[in-house]
Amino acid sequence: MKTNYLPQPVLMRKAIEALIEKLGISKASEFWTSLGYGKKDYTKLRKKIFLREDVEGLYKKIKTTERK
Helix, strand or coil, rough: CCCCCCCCCHHHHHHHHHHHHHHHHHHHHHHHHHHHHCCCCCCHHHHHCCCCCCHHHHHHHHHHHCCC
């Protein structure tokens, strides 16, 4: 059986997107914090998480997530 591994940044992005999609931003943040990830430098983490995002795109995602 062959396994295709994703590069870590891609895997992290997909995991974050899945958490936000399934739990919503608030609950995903709560979960992330419970794992101890909230103790890191958010300024650096934020730049990685939202590298290709802009305010309008994030706003649309938030609004879409709120409706679910």
